[in-house]
Amino acid sequence: MENKNFNKKVYVETMGCQMNKSDTERILGMLSHFGYEETEEPKEADLLIVNTCSIRQLSADKAYSAVGVWGKWKNEEHKKELEGKPFREIKIAFCGCVAQQDKEKLLKRFPYLDLVFGTNNVYELPDLIKRINNGERVCATNETPKKFTDGEQEAKYEIKRAKSLNAWIPIMEGCNNFCTYCIVPFTRGRERSRKPVDIIEEAKKAIHDGFKEITLLGQNVDSYGKTLDPQKDYDGRDVTLANLLRDLNKIEGKFRIRFVTSYPTDITDDLILAVKECEKVCEFFHIPMQSGNTQVLKEMNRRYSREEYGVIVKKIRDAFKNVAITSDFIAGFPGETEEQFEDTLSAIDEFELDYSNTAAYSPRVKTKAAKWTDKFIDEKTKFERLARLNEKNREACLKSNEKFVGRVLEILVESFEIKDDNVILAGRAENNKIVHFKGEKYLVGKFVDVKITSASTWHLRGELA
Numbered sequence: 001m002e003n004k005n006f007n008k009k010v011y012v013e014t015m016g017c018q019m020n021k022s023d024t025e026r027i028l029g030m031l032s033h034f035g036y037e038e039t040e041e042p043k044e045a046d047l048l049i050v051n052t053c054s055i056r057q058l059s060a061d062k063a064y065s066a067v068g069v070w071g072k073w074k075n076e077e078h079k080k081e082l083e084g085k086p087f088r089e090i091k092i093a094f095c096g097c098v099a100q101q102d103k104e105k106l107l108k109r110f111p112y113l114d115l116v117f118g119t120n121n122v123y124e125l126p127d128l129i130k131r132i133n134n135g136e137r138v139c140a141t142n143e144t145p146k147k148f149t150d151g152e153q154e155a156k157y158e159i160k161r162a163k164s165l166n167a168w169i170p171i172m173e174g175c176n177n178f179c180t181y182c183i184v185p186f187t188r189g190r191e192r193s194r195k196p197v198d199i200i201e202e203a204k205k206a207i208h209d210g211f212k213e214i215t216l217l218g219q220n221v222d223s224y225g226k227t228l229d230p231q232k233d234y235d236g237r238d239v240t241l242a243n244l245l246r247d248l249n250k251i252e253g254k255f256r257i258r259f260v261t262s263y264p265t266d267i268t269d270d271l272i273l274a275v276k277e278c279e280k281v282c283e284f285f286h287i288p289m290q291s292g293n294t295q296v297l298k299e300m301n302r303r304y305s306r307e308e309y310g311v312i313v314k315k316i317r318d319a320f321k322n323v324a325i326t327s328d329f330i331a332g333f334p335g336e337t338e339e340q341f342e343d344t345l346s347a348i349d350e351f352e353l354d355y356s357n358t359a360a361y362s363p364r365v366k367t368k369a370a371k372w373t374d375k376f377i378d379e380k381t382k383f384e385r386l387a388r389l390n391e392k393n394r395e396a397c398l399k400s401n402e403k404f405v406g407r408v409l410e411i412l413v414e415s416f417e418i419k420d421d422n423v424i425l426a427g428r429a430e431n432n433k434i435v436h437f438k439g440e441k442y443l444v445g446k447f448v449d450v451k452i453t454s455a456s457t458w459h460l461r462g463e464l465a
């Protein structure tokens with residue numbers, strides 16, 4: 001099989017969250033092991049893969065449209081073949097959350113699709129590719145998760161990480177929370193954690209390979225360890241995110257550790273303490289609140305009230321000087337009244353949230369809230385609320401950025417651009433704030449201290465301290 005694929009090119013279009021990006025890195029790693037070279041140009045690929053997200057309809061629609069375009073290319077090549085002209089054999093694969101959800105339906109809907117594989121079948125890819133190269137059309141969407149319980153299988157393939165300073169490391173996958181709007185428990189399955197030993201090994205390798213930052217990923221990252229046994233899977237200590245951070249912090253070298261996404265009530269005092277103790281762990285928390293109104297939170301099946309969210313935020317703010325706390329919010333959840341929506345706007349102010357991802361409610365099949373059609377908010381109101389939410393977010397970001405003027409922050413320099421003959425560097429502070437400042441190109445990839453001199457909505461400006 002390996003010889004057969006030499007000189008073949010693969011293009012992957014990745015949509016959605018960091019977990020998908022991380023899966024893509026693993027997919028590319030496996031494919032490079034089997035002779036596929038990555039290309040950024042879909043037109044020259046022999047294997048086209050779309051790694052999909054089902055959080056919002058828009059994202060799923062984008063995936064369908066990409067596959068539609070690729071299907072046309074494939075038909076053109078097939079025509080050439082029938083005419084006896086030189087042709088390329090194109091294979092098309094559909095993976096990720098929409099694949100996990102729609103399964104065989106996708107093969108029926110898109111006759112030119114060769115492969116559908118779900119989030120639980122990533123590690124079967126070499127075998128699946130072999131089957132489609134032999135002419136089969138395959139759908140592999142196991143309900144049983146394999147990925148995180150099979151360290152041996154994982155170790156067989158190098159991860160082909162994207163060119164950046166940050167290495168994404170999934171530590172747990174799935175979710176047991178069943179928020180009434182969310183498709184994740186249906187597409188990624190129930191919560192399960194990877195063994196600490198495998199995570200630490202992967203982190204050591206990433207640091208050895210020159211990455212300056214590792215980001216631990218999980219749909220509910222602060223719930224890490226609940227499916228593991230302290231005696232069998234660890235050294236007897238509780239398997240928690242806090243202890244994992246302490247272990248990762250011991251890896252030698254200068255680098256940063258981040259973790260996303262946290263569920264508010266899974267942030268324990270010990271986790272806050274661990275972030276404080278570990279100098280490599282960033283003072284940054286992404287804690288989706290989703291709504292500022294307790295009744296709406298109940299209907300969303302979130303396990304906290306507005307007040308309880310506030311208590312967690314206060315504990316974190318009291319513990320760290322330069323911390324940033326970011327959030328996610330949904331506008332126009334079924335049944336949300338104008339007053340309840342205004343509670344969301346006031347929550348952003350009250351908790352001084354530094355930045356929020358925002359979205360209009362999008363019904364997803366299988367979820368509870370999608371059935372509450374009689375309570376759906378009309379589109380005009382929903383998008384008008386989203387626009388107000390975005391405006392509030394812009395105000396909050398500027399206010400948050402202004403707090404940092406005059407302070408010195410350590411920046412990891414990520415990139416540069418030339419402006420009016422000056423080299424302008426861009427990097428991130430521990431709290432994830434983006435900072436621009438004059439400097440030299442060789443500083444890319446280095447840590448430098450920068451004094452913040454001014455703030456705008458989306459970034460800070462400063463000078464080397």
Ligand code: SF4
Pocket residue numbers: 175176177178179182183184185219220263
């Ligand atoms: S916590 Fe809720 S929103 Fe987050 S992944 Fe789980 S079900 Fe979805």
